[in-house]
Amino acid sequence: MTSLKIMADFSSAHHADFVTTDAAELASHMDHCASAHGRFFPLQSALQSVHAVVSPRIVTVGVLALIGFGLLALA
Known part of the structure; x- marks a missing residue:
């Protein structure tokens, strides 16, 4: 040591x-x-990058997700 x-x-x-x-x-x-x-380091890094982009725009991302799911439900 x-x-x-x-x-x-x-x-x-x-x-x-x-x-x-x-x-x-x-x-x-x-x-x-x-x-x-470790072996999941690339995945963790990618998720942190996505989190950094999505977090400030959480309301916008939520609305876009709802619109997307709504369009899928209508199709």
């Missing part, structure tokens, strides 16, 4: 040195990123 990994396990309040704290937080972040890149 590296010293950065050990330091990442402690809270930031235990460190007086900001550089050490930043390095520990970076190591923790890098570990999290490495574990997040």
Whole structure:
């Protein structure tokens, strides 16, 4: 276990040195990123992109979905 990994396990309040704290937080972040890149990572990224586009326009998307379902019901 590296010293950065050990330091990442402690809270930031235990460190007086900001550089050490930043390095520990970076190591923790890098570990999290490495574990997040699983087999569903491309799907998760695509869903986050869709969410970013759709969220601000949720009412518009809802109305368009209702119109689309209405047209399908009439067909």
